[in-house]
Each structure stands twice: as C-alpha cells, then as structure tokens.
Amino acid sequence: MPKFSSRQEPAAAVHRTSVVERGSFASARCTCGWKGPARRARDRARRDAQEHTAG
Incomplete structure (x- = not known):
C-alpha cells in the first residue's frame, strides 16, 4: 500500500516536462x-x- 494518496506526490517526485503539439497549438x-x-x-x-519545474 502506498504511503501517499493518489492526490499527493511523493517527496522525491521528479517532474519531467514535454511540449505536445495539436494542430496550431502547443x-x-x-x-x-x-x-x-x-x-x-x-x-x-x-x-x-x-x-512549472522551477516552482
């Protein structure tokens, strides 16, 4: 059983970002x-x- 709920992130969570394009928008x-x-x-x-990753 996880020690955190599905709404919380673990303390050591790594944020990996990407940019997704959809038509004329990103x-x-x-x-x-x-x-x-x-x-x-x-x-x-x-x-x-x-x-987002800085904050």
Whole structure:
C-alpha cells in the first residue's frame, strides 16, 4: 500500500516536462499530471514548462 494518496506526490517526485503539439497549438505537460494552457507560441509553452519545474 502506498504511503501517499493518489492526490499527493511523493517527496522525491521528479517532474519531467514535454511540449505536445495539436494542430496550431502547443501545450506543456508534466509527468505529475500538470498541463499548461494551449499556446500558439511554442516558445511560450516551453517557458510554461520551465516555470512549472522551477516552482
């Protein structure tokens, strides 16, 4: 049985982000389940991912 609920992350969770393109839009996603907003600027989607991992 896990020592944390499905809504909490383990203390040593590693955030791995990627940018997913869908048509004209790109959005950042993370292995923790976080998903950024759809952006037309892929650079902004990458920045969203960097901000997520920094915070």
